[in-house]
Amino acid sequence: MPEPAPGRRLDQPRLARRRFEMDPDGFARFSEKIARFLGTGRFLAIQTVIVVVWIALNLIAWRIQWDPYPFILLNLAFSTQAAYAAPLILLAQNRQDDRDRIALDEDRRRAERTKADTEFLARELAALRLAVGETASRDYLRGELEKLTDRLDDAVARAAAGTGPAVEPGDRRKGRRKDRHTDAPGGDPAARRLRG
Numbered sequence: 001m002p003e004p005a006p007g008r009r010l011d012q013p014r015l016a017r018r019r020f021e022m023d024p025d026g027f028a029r030f031s032e033k034i035a036r037f038l039g040t041g042r043f044l045a046i047q048t049v050i051v052v053v054w055i056a057l058n059l060i061a062w063r064i065q066w067d068p069y070p071f072i073l074l075n076l077a078f079s080t081q082a083a084y085a086a087p088l089i090l091l092a093q094n095r096q097d098d099r100d101r102i103a104l105d106e107d108r109r110r111a112e113r114t115k116a117d118t119e120f121l122a123r124e125l126a127a128l129r130l131a132v133g134e135t136a137s138r139d140y141l142r143g144e145l146e147k148l149t150d151r152l153d154d155a156v157a158r159a160a161a162g163t164g165p166a167v168e169p170g171d172r173r174k175g176r177r178k179d180r181h182t183d184a185p186g187g188d189p190a191a192r193r194l195r196g
Contacts (some may be wrong), residue, residue: 028095035092038085 037043054074058067067073 028091031088031091032095034085035089038089 051074054067055071058065058071059069
């Protein structure tokens with residue numbers, strides 16, 4: 001049995017009729033193509049050749065003259081061309097203006113983002129410079145550690161030799177010398193532990 005046409009089958013829904021949908025940008029794209037073509041040297045050369053042939057045939061060929069000397073028909077063709085070319089060029093310019101406006105807005109947004117990013121990075125860089133300025137440098141820390149190590153070595157050497165207090169009298173921590181603990185009643189607590 002032959003298959004029925006797709007529109008006549010009862011087990012499949014009928015396709016909805018297609019509506020004519022006009023692309024709103026279609027005519028604008030078409031006008032841009034025409035405007036681009038009108039602005040080329042190729043169009044100028046083609047139009048020049050057509051006008052020269054038109055005038056030559058109407059002046060020389062007496063039998064086939066379709067537009068005698070005042071060339072009214074040629075003038076009408078130029079007027080029609082100008083009547084259509086001007087609006088098409090204006091449509092193309094409007095479309096280009098819209099594109100330029102969108103590109104300008106996008107450039108403005110990008111510039112604002114770049115400016116905000118630059119300001120943020122400048123603030124962060126300033127904060128880092130302040131933080132680095134407040135931290136001690138490696139050389140300074142190394143020098144301080146060497147001084148403390150030398151003082152500690154001297155104190156250990158004096159304590160081992162029994163020639164004086166373990167801490168120099170000019171120590172920054174005033175009143176924390178070892179000989180003070182020994183002057184207190186009961187003596188040095190560490191010495192008491194060792195004796196006891």
